[in-house]
Amino acid sequence: MEMTHPIHVFSEIGKLKTVMLHRPGKELENLVPDYLERLLFDDIPYLEQAQIEHDNFAQVLRDNDVEVVYLEDLAAESLTSQELREQFVDEYLNEASIKGSRRKEQLRQLLLSIKDNKELIEKTMAGVQKAELPELGAKNLSDMVDSDYPFAIDPMPNLYFTRDPFATMGNGVSLNHMYSVTRNRETLYGKYIFMYHPRFKDADVPMTYDRSETTRIEGGDELVLSKDVMAVGISQRTDAASIEKLAKNIFAKKLGFKKVLAFSIANNRKFMHLDTVFTMVDYDKFSIHPEIEGDLTVYSITEGDNGKLTITAEKGALEEILANNLNVEKVTLIRCGGGNITAAAREQWNDGSNTLAIAPGEVVVYDRNTVTNKKLEEAGIKLHVIPGSELVRGRGGPRCMSMPLVREDLPK
Template sequence: MFDGKLQVYSEIGVLKKVMLHRPGMEIENLTPELMNRLLFDDIPYLRVAQEEHDAFADVFRTCGVEVVYLETLMAEVLQDKATRAIFMDEFIAEAGIVSPYRVAMVKAYYEAFEDAEALVKALMTGIRRERITFGLTHSLADLIETQYPFIIDPMPNLYFTRDPYAVIGNGVSLNKMRTLTRRRETIFAKYIFEHHPAVKQHQVPLWYDREDPYAIEGGDELILSDKVIAIGVSQRTDAAAVDLIAKRIFHAGQPFETILAFDIPKTRAFMHLDTVFTMVDYDTFTIHPEIEGPLTVYSIQRGDHPGEYIIEKEHMELEAILMKYLQLDKVKLIRCGGKPGIDAGREQWNDGSNTLAIAPGEVIVYARNHVTNRLLEAAGIKLHVIQSSELSRGRGGPRCMSMPLYRDQL
């Protein structure tokens, strides 16, 4: 039973609770014509993707990690009828339904789902145009025919639970996603953190709000220690969002003293910081060879007064940055694919450097990244290997597919 407690002060502390989303019928609503709009490069085969995801969840359970599902938590929120009514109005508005006539028809479609979890899955799936027959009205917008196949778009990226929000310390960064197609995803987290009975009792602080003006995504937020946070300024995260998070975290008296803002290339290959850089042990990291640097990093240090900070621009190799701020004598950088070239390019495409630590020196990886996996094992890292022929088609690895809710402190 989810108790609502949140605590994440590292990337590698023993994982106790994690939130996942099992891929659902939203994946079946991907088509070749819509892949670009919905941020996919290929279409996963749902049945096999679910089998692979179930095996992923079983790794956690075998290792003593409590697994909670996004769809289950949201269903528990919607058991309250008053909350459900408010949520439905907001969800339909964010889906772009503006005609009062169509709003009423869509609302009636969703109200037919009496079971709360079935409703949540229907919300995630989207509505195909043939599901609702609109009659004649006096609105031109309602009468104009369109070939677009959906009344409400599906949300196929939801199985990447890392991005819509991130637990940092004992608070939450409720993110504003860069793309419109993913922005609606954060509404589920909003209602879970505001209305779930287990979460409400803990008064969770909010480091970022989905209504804030700048984009930020969870794949760019890494907690390197209880003193140091790394955030990528990337294709999906704005520098101004890092400013806001820094002010709020430093004002709240959290133990964090430094936020490292990594200025990384604004390309899909470097979409998020965690696609090119993850932590697997106290002094060991998986990296894309092209991120070694020299890098431009902005060190944001806590000031003398609440909410104040000092920024220093540095141009250093990744190894030197990590040694300096994590106070390490040396670090191990395990290069995805071993070195720049064919193996690195292929395994980076399949998220070879996007590992998830469930304890220091113990990580979950995709089987297909066999070159990188051999290097990890040679470095003494314990691997839990999962199949990923279908999950990887969404261009995200084990870290992308998981949101740690509670880790033991180191």
């Protein structure tokens, strides 16, 4: 089937054709213990090994006929004029929480002195240490109060989780408002890519969410279950109000989806996104963390009269709800850790439930989740196993690290 739109994603499992990644960069070397919580990390990955693991992940995708493109390349290629370069830098600096106009001007000069677009983009991702800048001389009060903090601009170490700042659905994109100020700046790259990159600028990409919204939503909570049904998690990172906004836009822009299922999951870090506890691996099979099943509530959102939404609570077990909405006879839930509470907790923390489907019944997983991987294989799922001992320190798995741009449609 010929697909002419640069974004075409009508399922979680259709054969993956094009995917966007971000190779971890120097932003990881600007992680320091005192500020891990601020930057949403629990530990500090070893960059060189993380890059080796990430390169292996990308090669597995290429070996399976997936075109791999990189966030940093697309963002650099979007700055097609000096005017756009300056516009991007000014917008970036305005969102970087910089104390003082003199410091801001120093940083502007530093960034604009970088002539290569990719080097510029990578520098904005890495952040800027105060040690890289000349002394300000006379300081104002905000400079003095902030003097012990080592960064003039914070790094963006979460960027290798490309799933979250924006999410593809149908031929559209949800350009997200993120949970954390640290991560909200990441969405700026998506704005420039979809507005100005030669690959996308003439495609008139429908926006189903805008980064200027005041309520938060992240791509790890946004799943495309079929050409008719979306699933979105109400989680630590996504507000219920955001799902209503998203649903209204999806229906208004006629992307083809007829229903949004809102999954209400626990509001905590270990279940930060829906895809950390629930991913689709085949037409009728899902990986799931058993700890969410007891308290899970699913709401059905459809389009009502005059653009209003109709919202009802779904009845029955999760397997029944999924089977009914996907028009399959039966759904199998493959439980992380094989249902063993200790193995499930350990392997969910290491993203055992966060699989990336590259075709129906064919997924990429971390090697370390041996119990869950065995259960997936016993269910007939083909595994592409990758190492991830450093990558997983950011609390994200193969789905988190990938943003599909094109998938083949599933058979009718």
